[in-house]
Amino acid sequence: MMLKTHKLFLIWQSDKEAQYLTDMLHQGYKLRKARFITQTFEKTQSTDGTIQLDYQTDSDLTDYLAIAKAAGWELLTTYPALQGKWLYLYHPDVQAQLYTDQQSRIDLFTRIRNHWTAFGVLMILLLIGPSFMNQMTLSRSIAPMILIIAYLYNFVNLTYRIHILKNTTKDL
Amino acid sequence: MTETAFYILLSLLEPRHGYGIIQHVQSITNGRITLGAGTVYGTLKKLQKAELIKLIADTTDKKVYQVTTAGYQQLKAEQQRLQELLHNAEVLNDVENA
CATH class of the missing domain: 1.10.287 (Helix Hairpins)
Incomplete structure (x- = not known):
């Protein structure tokens, strides 16, 4: 079962957006697609963990995702923007962080x-x-x-x- | 030098890839520091641009880096600075003993 929500998160509100997506995940809705003001979720079992947003330019994408995946992050979806992509990454450990300093x-x-x-x-x-x-x-x-x-x-x-x-x- | 940059440089005394660095730093700090993937990637790019590290192998999906001579010198300079800090902090022992 799919669920669509419509919420506007502006560019500097990426932490707020990540928090919203993490809350949805804990309630059993896993993000499948993110576009402008529409978020598409798939109903799953309620899941622990965290969702975080990142932005990388296209030329950095492959190398970056290799490190992120090795560190346990799963790429849920991407949102292309200006020669780069917003990355929606999921980690099963709720404490995990993409940026630690x-x-x-x-x-x-x-x-x-x-x-x-x-x-x-x-x-x-x-x-x-x-x-x-x-x-x-x-x-x-x-x-x-x-x-x-x-x-x-x-x-x-x-x-x-x-x-x-x-x-x-x-x-x- | 930030703690992150110091530990990444120190890890690259031996050739390592990004996740190898994360594991090594976690191990030598007894789990105190788990570097984030975004932090490691960004810092590697900056260190490479400053020519403190170099790419030594580029296989299908893993890039392996190692410290350059300039990077090694930076580490030595930082070591001296840290030793000076430790040495000067010994004055605290005298205060405790008095």
């Missing part, structure tokens, strides 16, 4: 931020460039404005997360 967590969010920012800037240039040449009307400027705000919002939130991580190191 502060620096590598900061690196992960920096990687995500840089990827999305580069893409956002490109999209904005492609949209704004032609509009300037053929005199922009108010109605035609709405879509680019929404996009710009969305990417800025994304950038600010990821930067804020990185900032929080940098300030929560255990060292004095």
